[in-house]
Amino acid sequence: MAKRTPLYDMHVKYGGHIVEFAGYDLPVQYEGLGVIKEHVAVRTQAGLFDVSHMGELIVSGENAEAAVNNLITNEVRNMVDGQVKYSLMTNDKGGEVDDVLVYKISGTCFLLVVNASNVDKDAKWVSSHLPQGVKFANISDEVSQLALQGPKAETILKKLLKEEFIPQKYYTFNKDVTINGMRCLVSQTGYTGEHGYEIYLSNADACKMYETLMEAGKDEGLVPAGLGARDTLRFEAAMPLYGHELGEDIPANETALGFCIKMAKENFNGKAALEAHTPEYTRVGAKLIDRGIARENCPVYLGDEQVGYVTSGTHSPTFGCALAMLRLKKGVEGQLTVDVRGKRLKIEIVPLPFYKRG
Numbered sequence: 001m002a003k004r005t006p007l008y009d010m011h012v013k014y015g016g017h018i019v020e021f022a023g024y025d026l027p028v029q030y031e032g033l034g035v036i037k038e039h040v041a042v043r044t045q046a047g048l049f050d051v052s053h054m055g056e057l058i059v060s061g062e063n064a065e066a067a068v069n070n071l072i073t074n075e076v077r078n079m080v081d082g083q084v085k086y087s088l089m090t091n092d093k094g095g096e097v098d099d100v101l102v103y104k105i106s107g108t109c110f111l112l113v114v115n116a117s118n119v120d121k122d123a124k125w126v127s128s129h130l131p132q133g134v135k136f137a138n139i140s141d142e143v144s145q146l147a148l149q150g151p152k153a154e155t156i157l158k159k160l161l162k163e164e165f166i167p168q169k170y171y172t173f174n175k176d177v178t179i180n181g182m183r184c185l186v187s188q189t190g191y192t193g194e195h196g197y198e199i200y201l202s203n204a205d206a207c208k209m210y211e212t213l214m215e216a217g218k219d220e221g222l223v224p225a226g227l228g229a230r231d232t233l234r235f236e237a238a239m240p241l242y243g244h245e246l247g248e249d250i251p252a253n254e255t256a257l258g259f260c261i262k263m264a265k266e267n268f269n270g271k272a273a274l275e276a277h278t279p280e281y282t283r284v285g286a287k288l289i290d291r292g293i294a295r296e297n298c299p300v301y302l303g304d305e306q307v308g309y310v311t312s313g314t315h316s317p318t319f320g321c322a323l324a325m326l327r328l329k330k331g332v333e334g335q336l337t338v339d340v341r342g343k344r345l346k347i348e349i350v351p352l353p354f355y356k357r358g
Helices: 008-013 035-044 064-071 116-128 153-158 203-216 227-236 271-276
Strands: 016-021 024-030 046-050 055-060 084-090 096-106 109-114 135-138 143-149 173-179 182-187 196-202 222-224 281-288 299-302 305-316 321-329 336-340 343-350
Touching: 008 016, 008 024, 008 203, 024 035, 024 222, 024 227, 035 046, 035 222, 035 227, 046 203, 055 064, 055 116, 064 109, 084 116, 084 271, 096 116, 109 116, 116 135, 143 153, 143 203, 153 196, 153 203, 182 203, 196 203, 203 222, 227 305, 227 321, 281 305, 281 336, 321 343
Parallel strands: 046 222
Antiparallel strands: 016 024, 046 143, 055 109, 055 135, 084 096, 096 109, 143 196, 173 182, 182 196, 281 321, 281 343, 299 305, 299 336, 305 321, 336 343
């Protein structure tokens, strides 16, 4: 039986169409809105997402910084308190155990935010790779998370918080914030390509926080938003999704995420495998020239040779056309086609991200 987040009653109240995702009952869209309206609201005004299904792991102790640095591809030793970094967490072959957000609470305490479908796997992986004396805690079941996303997100938050408590820079956070009597951590992060915030708080306060934000946003066009819009928004922003663009068998140096892979680091788990691996594939964007939508796993051809496949594909609400992210052999040139249900459709390679704010 699927689990429910503490916000389940809110989804029912606002007309959420519930589906099972990553072991949870979550809204894919809301009655009277739908994926496209929710997507457009986030691009133009604001949307509120329940992301309480995400996992939260705490690594703490005197050697926590070195332990976290060894687990991930990015560099944490130059982080300041209150900073967030995106990283990959790689296995011994250089594939992804997961992609994670690393929050530096202090020099001896780090919060790792991981994907819902990987919480148990990640908890085992992290805890088994920590040196003696470094503490580990999986607090996923105790924490709720809301994502307030869109150009009006800051206006909404300013109705509830003094400016000094709102994180001013992208990928920073304030950990001691009180909104309407509720203690929380607020970060300027998100998975939509828009300006926005993610709010972490206790399960007991989740519904009250949801209603507080919806009330503050009622004159700013704030709408509840579900998994459907979350996926189309992240897709347009070319943000990878675990199990699609990332996975245990996809080498990290074939993901086009070089900005978070610091090969100059002394060491990290999987570094040796990546040094020994010459990348054969990369992640690219594509636009369909012919009519149709290329979905996940559709094969991509150059002539009669398969040279890749679609990792994510959909109709873009912002651009009004079909787009796709591909895992494509490096150095391929010429007219590519994608096989959609036995029909070869022409595609052209386009730059990623498809969408960039401003």
